[in-house]
Amino acid sequence: MSELAAGTGVDAAALPLVHEPLPADEVVIGRPTTAVHTLATIGEVEVGVWEMTPGTASDTEVDEVFVVLAGHARIEFVEPALPAVEVDRGSVVRLAAGQRTVWTVTETLRKVYIA
Structure with missing residues (x-):
């Protein structure tokens, strides 16, 4: 599936994604994989x-x-040091470019992002 055409929609929670292993230098524990699908580029x-x-x-991170x-x-926010946040369905989070983070996923995490 490519980007969404104007006037169309998709079920983001059910969208099939193709996972790939993370680079070894990013993995702290386990064998996490990630997948991404761009829905739209606006400007x-x-x-x-x-x-x-x-x-x-x-x-x-990026903005x-x-x-x-x-x-x-x-x-966990490593740099700058900030309190960690727990996220689950419905959580909304703002990240800033350059923040160094550590993500511990205990249940496969799916998000819609705007960056």
């Missing part, structure tokens, strides 16, 4: 669906707001 803003299977991985559709995770 310089990308909207898509992202998913990660259980495990722990580190990341350097993003996301809404969790399913799953559960704990996001």
Whole structure:
């Protein structure tokens, strides 16, 4: 499936995604995989669906707001140091470019992101 055409829709929670292993240098615990599907690009803003299977991985973030559709995770903010957040269905989170995070996914996490 490609990007959505204007005037069309998709069930983001049921959208089939193709997973790939994370790079070894990002994996902290387990064998998590991720998948992403871009739904639309509007100007310089990308909207898509992202998913990660259980495990722990580190990341350097981009400017993003996301809404969790399913799953559960704990996001630790390493740099800058901020309190960790627990996310599950319905959580809305704002990330900033350059933040270093560690994601511990305990139930496959699926989110819609705007970045």
